[in-house]
Amino acid sequence: MNYFNYQGNELYCEDVPVARIAEEVGTPLYVYSASTIERHYRVFSEAFSEVDHLVCFSAKSNSNLAVLKLLGSMGAGADIVSGGELYRALQAGIPPDRIVFSGVGKRDDEIRYALDTGILMFNIESSEELQSVQGIAREMDLKAPIAVRVNPDVDPKTHPYISTGLEKNKFGVPVTEALTLYRQAADMPNLDVVGIDCHIGSQLTSVHPFGEAVRRIMDLVGRLEAEGISVRYVDVGGGLGIVYNNESPPLPSTYAETILEAVGGGERTLIFEPGRVIVGNAGVLVARVLYNKKGATKNFVIVDAAMNDLIRPSLYDAYQEIKPVTKTDREAIVVDVVGPVCESADFLARDHLLPRLGSGELLAVMSAGAYGFPMASQYNSRPRCAEVMVRDSRFEVVRDRETYQDLIRGERFFEG
Numbered sequence: 001m002n003y004f005n006y007q008g009n010e011l012y013c014e015d016v017p018v019a020r021i022a023e024e025v026g027t028p029l030y031v032y033s034a035s036t037i038e039r040h041y042r043v044f045s046e047a048f049s050e051v052d053h054l055v056c057f058s059a060k061s062n063s064n065l066a067v068l069k070l071l072g073s074m075g076a077g078a079d080i081v082s083g084g085e086l087y088r089a090l091q092a093g094i095p096p097d098r099i100v101f102s103g104v105g106k107r108d109d110e111i112r113y114a115l116d117t118g119i120l121m122f123n124i125e126s127s128e129e130l131q132s133v134q135g136i137a138r139e140m141d142l143k144a145p146i147a148v149r150v151n152p153d154v155d156p157k158t159h160p161y162i163s164t165g166l167e168k169n170k171f172g173v174p175v176t177e178a179l180t181l182y183r184q185a186a187d188m189p190n191l192d193v194v195g196i197d198c199h200i201g202s203q204l205t206s207v208h209p210f211g212e213a214v215r216r217i218m219d220l221v222g223r224l225e226a227e228g229i230s231v232r233y234v235d236v237g238g239g240l241g242i243v244y245n246n247e248s249p250p251l252p253s254t255y256a257e258t259i260l261e262a263v264g265g266g267e268r269t270l271i272f273e274p275g276r277v278i279v280g281n282a283g284v285l286v287a288r289v290l291y292n293k294k295g296a297t298k299n300f301v302i303v304d305a306a307m308n309d310l311i312r313p314s315l316y317d318a319y320q321e322i323k324p325v326t327k328t329d330r331e332a333i334v335v336d337v338v339g340p341v342c343e344s345a346d347f348l349a350r351d352h353l354l355p356r357l358g359s360g361e362l363l364a365v366m367s368a369g370a371y372g373f374p375m376a377s378q379y380n381s382r383p384r385c386a387e388v389m390v391r392d393s394r395f396e397v398v399r400d401r402e403t404y405q406d407l408i409r410g411e412r413f414f415e416g
């Protein structure tokens with residue numbers, strides 16, 4: 001359920017015609033629906049209302065300050081994977097005691113920053129990281145709250161680039177090694193063992209891998225408790241999938257049933273790190289048609305958005321639905337929607353059936369609210385596009401379109 005719908009022939013975001021935003025702000029441009037983000041957050045969080053829980057929104061899925069602020073004001077925390085994301089979360093007013101820090105490669109300065117801030121916990125992903133955190137916490141004369149990220153070796157049955165809980169992935173540590181790490185951590189004076197964590201992948205469309213992963217980490221919790229190591233937080237990560245095309249991902253309520261059954265009661269606080277399911281269908285990328293071009297075997301619609309604005313189709317071969325911003329009854333033809341970037345991988349859609357759209361007409365790439373703008377680059381020296389947030393009949397630019405000056409910010413001539 002989201003708030004991008006046609007009224008008559010016009011695509012609206014909430015009560016604002018998308019075309020009106022594009023006229024005022026220009027293209028390409030991301031448009032987010034505040035009501036959709038709120039709705040998705042609420043449905044997710046309410047699915048767990050019977051238990052003590054904290055929803056730490058995955059900041060990497062959409063790190064715009066306006067998005068973080070909106071979620072933070074509803075009670076969300078943040079799952080961060082860098083010092084930069086910590087900075088953003090704090091700037092957006094998310095309290096540090098609602099922030100968890102994941103990621104396999106935390107630098108010393110990032111660890112120090114997070115300790116200084118007083119985050120809820122570090123999700124530790126290796127033995128060397130455990131030593132680092134202990135060392136830095138000792139220097140700072142405080143105790144670092146930690147969880148170990150367990151790699152439960154469960155197949156999430158999703159795209160290989162977004163699987164994270166298989167033995168061969170770089171994330172987390174295997175169950176047996178986790179046991180060793182916990183024993184070591186329990187003996188380290190500047191660590192406070194507070195939790196356990198896993199995150200097995202993204203865009204999961206079945207609940208079974210979640211259930212299996214949680215059963216495996218709860219089994220480990222049992223073994224830890226038998227040794228006198230107790231955990232307060234069970235962080236089950238994110239990964240719940242959304243509808244891009246014809247997937248049928250589980251409802252948050254079904255997901256909740258699976259997780260709660262696998263956790264099996266107890267007084268612990270559950271932590272979730274959803275990203276995509278909160279913001280994925282709360283945003284679209286709006287582009288304008290530049291040219292139509294007939295190749296030898298294909299019809300190309302060349303638009304002003306490109307892989308530097310939205311890389312999911314190129315990187316994951318991901319399908320994203322494309323809709324004309326103004327519906328037309330012109331005949332539909334099979335097209336590739338491509339951008340101006342000089343790479344053959346620069347496409348937003350391949351072999352899509354779309355009504356013929358002429359130069360100057362607008363289209364919307366749907367389901368672009370997660371892993372859209374945060375993955376944008378300036379490749380081909382294309383300034384990154386604007387982002388707009390809509391609520392009801394109002395809209396505001398929440399990130400300015402970059403300028404040519406922004407492109408060279410910080411650069412200087414070599415004086416050699």
Ligand SMILES: *Cc1c(COP(=O)(O)O)cnc(C)c1O
Nearest residue numbers: 058102202238239273274275276
């Ligand atoms: C990316 C990521 C998430 C969010 O995944 P979604 O599929 O967007 O819900 C959560 N936790 C960690 C550790 C991640 O790396």
